[in-house]
Amino acid sequence: MARLRVKFKKSSLIRYISHLDLMRLFQRALRRANVPVEYSQGYNPKPKFSFATALALGTTSDGEYMDIELIEKIKPEDFIENMNNVLPEGIKILRAYYTEEIKSLMAIIEWSSYLIELKLLNEVEKENILDFLNDFLDKDELLILKKKKKKGKFVTKEINIRKKINKIELMLLEDNKLILKTLLKTGSSGNLKPEDLIKSFKKEGLDINDEEYKIHRLELFREKDGKREVL
Amino acid sequence: MISQETLDKVLMNVEKPARYIGHEQNIYIKNKSNMKATFAFAFPDIYDVGMSHLGLHILYNLLNEQDDFYCERVFAPWVDMEKQMRDNNIPLYSLETKTPINEFDFVGFTLQYEMSYTNILNMLDLSNIPLESSNREEGDPFIIAGGPCAYNPEPLADIIDFFVIGEAEETILKVMNEYIKSKEEGVSRKAFLESIVNIPGIYIPSFYKITYNEDNTIREMIPLKDNYPRKIKKVIQEDLDETYFPNKMIVPYIETVHDRVILEIFRGCIRGCRFCQAGMIYRPVRERSVNHLLSLAKQLIKATGHEEISISSLSTSDYSQLETLVTSLIDEYKDQKIGLSLPSLRLDSFSLDMIKEIQKIRKTGLTFAPEAGSQRLRDVINKGINEEDLVKAVRDAFNMGWSTVKLYFMIGLPTETEKDLYGIKDLGYKVKEEFFSLPKEKMKGSLKITISASCFVPKAFTPFQWHPQNTIEEFRKKQEYLKDIIKDRKITYNTHDAKVSFLEAVFARGDRRVSKVLIEAFKNGAKFDGWRDQFKYDVWMKAFKKENVDPRFYANRERNYEEVLPWDFINIGVTKQFLIKENEKAKEGKLTPNCAVSCSGCGITRDFKGGIC
Numbered sequence: 001m002a003r004l005r006v007k008f009k010k011s012s013l014i015r016y017i018s019h020l021d022l023m024r025l026f027q028r029a030l031r032r033a034n035v036p037v038e039y040s041q042g043y044n045p046k047p048k049f050s051f052a053t054a055l056a057l058g059t060t061s062d063g064e065y066m067d068i069e070l071i072e073k074i075k076p077e078d079f080i081e082n083m084n085n086v087l088p089e090g091i092k093i094l095r096a097y098y099t100e101e102i103k104s105l106m107a108i109i110e111w112s113s114y115l116i117e118l119k120l121l122n123e124v125e126k127e128n129i130l131d132f133l134n135d136f137l138d139k140d141e142l143l144i145l146k147k148k149k150k151k152g153k154f155v156t157k158e159i160n161i162r163k164k165i166n167k168i169e170l171m172l173l174e175d176n177k178l179i180l181k182t183l184l185k186t187g188s189s190g191n192l193k194p195e196d197l198i199k200s201f202k203k204e205g206l207d208i209n210d211e212e213y214k215i216h217r218l219e220l221f222r223e224k225d226g227k228r229e230v231l
Numbered sequence: 232m233i234s235q236e237t238l239d240k241v242l243m244n245v246e247k248p249a250r251y252i253g254h255e256q257n258i259y260i261k262n263k264s265n266m267k268a269t270f271a272f273a274f275p276d277i278y279d280v281g282m283s284h285l286g287l288h289i290l291y292n293l294l295n296e297q298d299d300f301y302c303e304r305v306f307a308p309w310v311d312m313e314k315q316m317r318d319n320n321i322p323l324y325s326l327e328t329k330t331p332i333n334e335f336d337f338v339g340f341t342l343q344y345e346m347s348y349t350n351i352l353n354m355l356d357l358s359n360i361p362l363e364s365s366n367r368e369e370g371d372p373f374i375i376a377g378g379p380c381a382y383n384p385e386p387l388a389d390i391i392d393f394f395v396i397g398e399a400e401e402t403i404l405k406v407m408n409e410y411i412k413s414k415e416e417g418v419s420r421k422a423f424l425e426s427i428v429n430i431p432g433i434y435i436p437s438f439y440k441i442t443y444n445e446d447n448t449i450r451e452m453i454p455l456k457d458n459y460p461r462k463i464k465k466v467i468q469e470d471l472d473e474t475y476f477p478n479k480m481i482v483p484y485i486e487t488v489h490d491r492v493i494l495e496i497f498r499g500c501i502r503g504c505r506f507c508q509a510g511m512i513y514r515p516v517r518e519r520s521v522n523h524l525l526s527l528a529k530q531l532i533k534a535t536g537h538e539e540i541s542i543s544s545l546s547t548s549d550y551s552q553l554e555t556l557v558t559s560l561i562d563e564y565k566d567q568k569i570g571l572s573l574p575s576l577r578l579d580s581f582s583l584d585m586i587k588e589i590q591k592i593r594k595t596g597l598t599f600a601p602e603a604g605s606q607r608l609r610d611v612i613n614k615g616i617n618e619e620d621l622v623k624a625v626r627d628a629f630n631m632g633w634s635t636v637k638l639y640f641m642i643g644l645p646t647e648t649e650k651d652l653y654g655i656k657d658l659g660y661k662v663k664e665e666f667f668s669l670p671k672e673k674m675k676g677s678l679k680i681t682i683s684a685s686c687f688v689p690k691a692f693t694p695f696q697w698h699p700q701n702t703i704e705e706f707r708k709k710q711e712y713l714k715d716i717i718k719d720r721k722i723t724y725n726t727h728d729a730k731v732s733f734l735e736a737v738f739a740r741g742d743r744r745v746s747k748v749l750i751e752a753f754k755n756g757a758k759f760d761g762w763r764d765q766f767k768y769d770v771w772m773k774a775f776k777k778e779n780v781d782p783r784f785y786a787n788r789e790r791n792y793e794e795v796l797p798w799d800f801i802n803i804g805v806t807k808q809f810l811i812k813e814n815e816k817a818k819e820g821k822l823t824p825n826c827a828v829s830c831s832g833c834g835i836t837r838d839f840k841g842g843i844c
Binding site for chain 2: 012013014016017018020021024025027028029030031032039043045047057058086088089090212
C-alpha cells in the first residue's frame, strides 16, 4: 500500500463540472490508465482517493491536490504520463510523489491563493482602489451573512471573515477590469470562499458587479513554524 | 460557431452547466471544412436522458467512423438554459463544435417516447428552423426521425421531412451517400427526396395524400406518384455479429440516468406479450455471440473506464448463452470492481443465483413485472408467468438477503375488472407475508415493497391496437380504489398521471391530423410533457379545441378490424391477421407459446430472415 500525492490543474471547460463530477471523472480515468488503486469495501466499492479541498463550480485552478491509495507502488512519472494520456483536455497532472504522511490533505492545508477578476461598474482610479483595499484590511471586523443548515433548517448567521484574509494585492486595473491576488484561509481548520470575499467587497462599498467574475486558484499552502510552504 | 465568451456568460446561471459544454472523453472533433455531409443527432430530452440511450452511441460512432461525415450531438436544453439562450439570442448549437443546428445537412431526431414530441418543435424553434416541412427551403437542414415511435410516424407527418423505419445502421449510410451525390449535382430538396424514396425503410410523408371517410376514419393513403412505395417495409440487421457496434462510448461528466457501458446482447423478443409494441416491431430475435460480446466489453471498458456494464435487451433471460456470458463477465471484471446489471430478467431461481453472484461486486434492487394482478388477466396479456413462480422467486430473494422489492403493474388493460385490481393489492400483500414468514435470522434489513401501477396505453402494431384506452375518469377511479385498499406501512403505492397517459395514447395511435395540435400546443408553451412539473394539460386541451380535433377519437375509441389504421402502410413483418388472432385469443384468455417453444406463425419469416426463425 502506498499513498501517492498528486498535483493537478483544472482549466478551460472543465471548470463547469462539479466536485462530484470530478470525482467520477478521476474514478474512470484511473481505470482507463490501469492505475492499481485500492478500493473501499462494501456494496458500492469506490477507489480510494481524496481531494485537499473542493473547488467551486466555475473556478479554474493550477493548484489542486489529491491523495490516491495504491495497492502497489508504480513510478510517479509513469503515473503522470498514463493519466495525462487518458484525461480530457483541461485536466492535467502536474506532479506526483509518494508521501508517508497519515493526516488527510484537508487537515494539512491552511491557505489558498487566488486570482480574482472583477468588473467595476464605474471607472475608478488606481489610488482609490488601493485606498479601498488598505481600509478594507485595516478593519477588525468584516461581517457577511452566511446561510447555514442547522437541524434541517436554514439559519442566517453573521460571521467575521477578517481573520481568514491574509493579504490582497492589486495585480491589474485596466478600464473596468480589476484583477486581485489574495491569500485566504482554506481547509478543515477554517475556510473562506473567494465568493464570500467578493460579497464583502461589495458590502464595504467597492462598486463591482458581484454576479459576474472569474476566480482562479493558484496554489495551496500548509503552515510550518509560522511559515507557509507549498505541499 | 457560438463563441466561448457567449457561453461563459450564461453557463454559470444554469443548473448542471456540463450538460451544455460537450468536451467529454471519446467525442469526435473533426475539421468541418473537409466534411461532405454533416448530421446533428438530436435527442428530444435533456442530456442526462439522451446520453443513456444506446442508439445515440451506435449512430454517433458509426457515422463518425466515416471520413466524409461528421455527426455531432444536441439535446433539449432544460428550461433554465432555454431561457438563457432565448434572452441572449443564442441559437441551439451542437455540443462538439458549438455550430448552430440550422447549419447542418441533417438533423436526426430519435423518437423514444410520444411525450417528447413538443421538445422536437422547441428544438427546431431554438434553431430557427421552420416547424413544418412544407415551409422549409433550400439550405434548411433535412429533419429526419427514427426509433420505436416512428412505427406510427403520422402524428409528426407535417413536421418531419422523412423517417427511417426500422434499424437505421445501413439505411442512414445509404441516405448520406445519396445526399453527397445530390449535393455535387446541385439538385433541389425535392429532387434529393425523390432520389431516396425507394431506399428500403425510408418514408417521406409529404409524398402521400390521405383521404378520410365521413366518420373521420381513414379512407385511403394515396402515393402522389406511381413510383412511391405503397408499403414501407421496416429494415433490420440480419446478423448482429456482422452489424456495427461501437468499441467506445462518450463518457459524460455529469451523472446520467444510465451511466455505464451498454452491451446489446440481442434484438427482438420471443415472448409475445400482447400489450408490448417492442415485442412485435423488433422481431425476429437475433442474438450476438458471446465471444463478440466479451470482446466488445473489453474494448468498451478500456475506452471508458466505466464501473458498470449493463446488459441490454428485451427479456434478457431468453438469451441462449446467458449463464456463460454472465459468468465470463464476472470472472473478467470482478477484480476491477466493475459491476454488472441485468435490467430485464425474468426472476426464476436460476436468475436469482446469477444475480446473487453479481451482487458480490455491486448491490442492486430487485424488480418484478407481473403487469397484471390476477392470473386471468396475465393470461389475457400473454404474460407467461404465474403467481406461484412469482411468490417463489420473491421467497428465494428474501432468503438470499434482499429486502427491497419493486412490483410493476398496468391498470386499464383490456377486460380488466375490480377483481383484477384487487389482485394487485393481493400480490403485494402476499409478497409481504413471504418476508415475515421467514425465520427471524433470515430477515435482513427492513422490508420495502413498491407497487407502481402505470396507465395502459394501447400501441400501434400490438394485438391491443384496436382497444379503447380507459378514460381519465376511469383511470382516476381505479387509482383511488387501489389507494384505498393498499394501506400498509411496508408498501408504497405509486401511480402515473392519467392525463399524460391519455395524451400518450392520442399520439401513439394518432394520424397526421394531430400534427397541427402538436404545433398549436407547443406555441402555447407545451414542452417536456413527460416531466411532471412541466406538463400543461390545459394548454393541450385548448389546442385540441382550437384545431377542432377530438382527442378521445384517438385514445378512447374502439376500432374494428376493417378500419384503415394510420400505420397500416408500414410492414413490420408481423401480419395484421396474426395480431387479430392474438386479440381474439386474449378475449378468451388463451395463451400463445413463446417462439422458442413453437412457432405461432406471426408472419415475420415471410419477409425477414435472422435468428431463431
